[in-house]
Amino acid sequence: MKTLYNKFDKNELNTLPRAVFEGRIFTIQTEGEAQKAVDYLRTFPLLGVDTETRPSFKKGKVNAVALLQVSTEDTCFLFRLNRIGLPSSLTSLLQEKTILKVGLSLKDDLAMLHKRGNFSPANFLDLQDFVKKIGIEDMSLQKIYANLFREKISKGQRLTNWEADILTDSQKLYAATDAWACVRIYNELVSLGRTGDFQLLVRTEQAINNNAI
16 A cells, blocks of 8 residues: 655755666657657657746846657657747647646646647646546646655756756656656556555645754
8 A cells, every 4th residue: 555645855856876767858849840750749649848947047037938848658759849939739739638648837838839829728637636536736847746655856057047058868858757757656646546556645734844953
């Protein structure tokens, strides 16, 4: 039986082994490549999605979303939107009603994507809402993933330049891991919901704060 917590201790988070996506990663830089990638992704009933945006260190300035990551259980495509915009192949995928697309903070991601092009998103599920059904209160990908799998997702590349001419291997791995993790979280939550093979331990804020001392 798996032990879960309503709130995961950030001090424990720092002691966990690193979670790493070990599947295939493809960087998409042309509309033709995007079409082929979407054709492949359309053969799957479940996809993990995430986005990355070049950080702005000037007050009031927000950059356009630069990267859209879409992942299956073993393959992730990194669509460089700063190069190709939001082509019709991608908007059709985002509007596809038969494919479930899961992620975190999807309202923010979809709002950023809408600035790249018009589309009507269909069949998206925000994992922040889904985890509440089994009593998990944490909202971050790091804590949700750690709670379920006792591994830590590194956030070290989050504030790097996602509009660079060439993405580094570390950036690619970071981006792919985030999208893939959403698929893994969803599948685990569905499994636990079906079997009930878990116990939820409730931690108060006071207990967590006392543990940090």
